[in-house]
Amino acid sequence: MKKSTSCLLVYLFFLSLSCYKDDEPKNGITAENIEQDLYFGDEFQIEASSNTPITYATNEEYHARVSESGLVTAGFVGETFITLSNDNDSHEVPVTVKPKSTLYPEPIMDFGISKSTLIDELGTPETENEDAIAYMDHSAAAPMIIYSFDENDQLNSLGVLVETTYSSVLGVFLSERYLPANPDNLIFINALEEPKATLLIDAELYSQEYWLVIYLPYPATKMNKDSKRKILSDDIDELYKQ
Structure with a gap:
């Protein structure tokens, strides 16, 4: 009888522990x-x-x-x-x-990669010169994308031609991806604070028919934005008409 009572007490003890554990508050999320x-x-x-x-x-x-x-x-x-x-x-x-706007495919922005690496990824360019390679028909709104290289054949800037008939769509395309950095110009960066930015985007009129959207590493390296814009514009003048 004592043995049965002892077994019962042991059983009740462990049962109470089990109930206690079940009643413990769950602190997970x-x-x-x-x-x-x-x-x-x-x-x-x-x-x-x-x-x-x-x-x-x-x-x-x-x-x-x-x-x-x-x-x-x-x-x-x-x-x-x-x-x-x-x-x-x-x-x-x-x-x-x-994005709500998919005006054109995002360009490759791996600044510093070699020209050969970029061509391996994108395929043979439709046109090129010593400084740049270009691909036509980037999208229905963007007839050309151009990649520019430094003296070591490393990517240092790129530009996308966008038809001005898509001006309002271009504004949406850029403003939902990048932070406006200058209220007076279409200049954007890829960070909430300028010191953290690694990319600068500048949209300027190339002609009455086209915007030129320039992508540059940020902060600027040896060559400033205006100089790179001039080089890209000159390359477009040459390559777009070939």
């Missing part, structure tokens, strides 16, 4: 938003729950901001993620900011 596709300026609220306070942080504020309550505001086109964390757990919500 549960998030309902698995992944979000947004456009520039869109907002969405992250739906998350936890028994302890949740902290929200963005991996890249250029693409998305997040408030203390988990309200996400889409920034410029690209991908990032929002990290949710508490003392015991963390969770990531991927965010993709998509």
